[in-house]
Amino acid sequence: MQIGIVGLPFSGKSTLFQTITRTHIDPAALARSESHQAMVSVPDARLDRMTEVFNPKKTVHAVIEFVDVVGLSRGDAGSTQFTTKFLADVKTNDALVQVVRLFADETVAHPDGPVDPLRDVSSFETEFMLSDMAIIETRIERIRKNLQKAGDEVGKRELPVLERCNDLLQAGTPLRNAEFTKEEGAILKTYQLLTAKPMLIALNGDETQVGSIEEIAGKIRAAHGGPNVKVLGFFGKIELEMSELSKEEAAVFMTEYGIRESALDTLLREAYDLLGLQSFFTVGEDECRAWTIRKGMTAQESAGVIHSDFVTKFIRAEVVHYDDFVANDASFAKVKEKGLWRLEGREYVVREGDIISIRHG
Ligand SMILES: Nc1nc2c(ncn2[C@@H]2O[C@H](COP(=O)(O)OP(=O)(O)O)[C@@H](O)[C@H]2O)c(=O)[nH]1
Ligand SMILES: [Mg+2]
Structure with missing residues (x-):
């Protein structure tokens, strides 16, 4: 861009x-x-x-x-x-x-x-x-x-x-x-x-x-x-x-x-x-990163931005929105407990501010 x-x-x-x-x-x-x-x-x-x-x-x-x-x-x-x-x-x-x-x-x-x-x-x-x-x-x-x-x-x-x-x-x-x-x-x-x-x-x-x-x-x-x-x-x-x-x-x-x-x-x-762009995040102790995608891109397409192999090897995306994450003390345990941590399929349309972890084969 x-x-x-x-x-x-x-x-x-x-x-x-x-x-x-x-x-x-x-x-x-x-x-x-x-x-x-x-x-x-x-x-x-x-x-x-x-x-x-x-x-x-x-x-x-x-x-x-x-x-x-x-x-x-x-x-x-x-x-x-x-x-x-x-x-x-x-x-x-x-x-x-x-x-x-x-x-x-x-x-x-x-x-x-x-x-x-x-x-x-x-x-x-x-x-x-x-x-x-x-x-x-x-x-x-x-x-x-x-x-x-x-x-x-x-x-x-x-x-x-x-x-x-x-x-x-x-x-x-x-x-x-x-x-x-x-x-x-x-x-x-x-x-x-x-x-x-x-x-x-x-x-x-x-x-x-x-x-x-x-x-x-x-x-x-x-x-x-x-x-x-x-x-x-x-x-x-x-x-x-x-x-x-x-x-x-x-x-x-x-x-x-x-x-x-x-x-x-x-x-x-x-x-x-x-530009019609938005971000999703991947987080962890190695790296916290904002990824750029076009609005409307699916979980599978977005996975391909991280690694092209992820498109074909995509199984599921684990998703929690940033707002839900911080509203719950930035605790994965809490968002899971409340059901705010979701498993999404390939057609899921990624939202601005989603924190995502890709499960792949
Ligand atoms: N007083 C004032 N001068 C500015 C401002 N912005 C730029 N300038 C000055 O205007 C001149 C032209 O700026 P520049 O950024 O080179 O303009 P360009 O030709 O559009 O690239 C320079 O001498 C700048 O210092 C401003 O907000 N206030
Ligand atoms: Mg100039």
């Missing part, structure tokens, strides 16, 4: 990237505007808790790959065409985080003049829709031509889906806001359309905006919200500084600014959710 961080120049993409990946990019490399990528552990308080309980040799978090997608530079006087290279780099991501500037800082120029988050989000939306329409229209034209001459079985299947997408886009609806069947989704996937990607809009505020960022987020949500969109606020500069501190120091820092929780932890969890 790969998430691309996109946004206008100087919105705070690299600041966010360095904070969530806990990497430090030296200023010279940043200036060369290369793309950077890194794997990030998804913070999970439940896994921390189980690590306390089991004191394992190893704790393994779920991971997501982040890419700091650079290369969006605008021409003079804000010529709005995004470069083909930039659009191509955005295409390969499974989901996008769009960083939008809220912070006011005269020493950092905004490429489009005054700070205006709604304008920035709209301009991205427009560019992405134009890019998708261009791809779809070209393809539709080619299919129609082929159909006149001879059979084009693939094209015939794709045509109605593409036409529907075209209509949606012409009407100003990004594809992430539309519902598609599984088959339609599979066809669309091959085109890697930009507006079909789930998107997290991350508003980058400064210390004066701690109290007002939610209100701004609400406005963006009202204008651009949808089932596959999330809007969150964060505080780029402050959180980058905090990420270099110890936990205790960071806590003091946060209280000082009136920040309740690090937005970055929330952001990672929301990104995970946006």
Whole structure:
């Protein structure tokens, strides 16, 4: 799973990237505007808790790959065409985080003049829709031509889906806001359309905006919200500084600014959710681990994520939900006594937060 961080120049993409990946990019490399990528552990308080309980040799978090997608530079006087290279780099991501500037800082120029988050989000939306329409229209034209001459079985299947997408886009609806069947989704996937990607809009505020960022987020949500969109606020500069501190120091820092929780932890969890992913756990004295699966995956499929052999050798899954486990003093004996520890078959749909042990042959 790969998430691309996109946004206008100087919105705070690299600041966010360095904070969530806990990497430090030296200023010279940043200036060369290369793309950077890194794997990030998804913070999970439940896994921390189980690590306390089991004191394992190893704790393994779920991971997501982040890419700091650079290369969006605008021409003079804000010529709005995004470069083909930039659009191509955005295409390969499974989901996008769009960083939008809220912070006011005269020493950092905004490429489009005054700070205006709604304008920035709209301009991205427009560019992405134009890019998708261009791809779809070209393809539709080619299919129609082929159909006149001879059979084009693939094209015939794709045509109605593409036409529907075209209509949606012409009407100003990004594809992430539309519902598609599984088959339609599979066809669309091959085109890697930009507006079909789930998107997290991350508003980058400064210390004066701690109290007002939610209100701004609400406005963006009202204008651009949808089932596959999330809007969150964060505080780029402050959180980058905090990420270099110890936990205790960071806590003091946060209280000082009136920040309740690090937005970055929330952001990672929301990104995970946006991708349609969820976690289940395996626990023990050797290892406590969060495993990543797609929502809706069965016990047998999930077992295959742990070890491919487990798919064929699957017998049963022993399952207890994390909430039940902690509500009963993190005691396996107690959850068994109460019947909260269950044996499930191969078709059991794994729930977010299940603790699982696979019985296999
Ligand atoms: N005052 C302030 N400056 C910020 C904030 N976030 C980023 N910056 C600064 O804005 C400039 C551009 O940030 P950067 O992350 O490199 O933006 P990018 O071009 O989107 O990657 C840098 O000088 C950052 O220090 C913020 O929240 N407040
Ligand atoms: Mg950058």
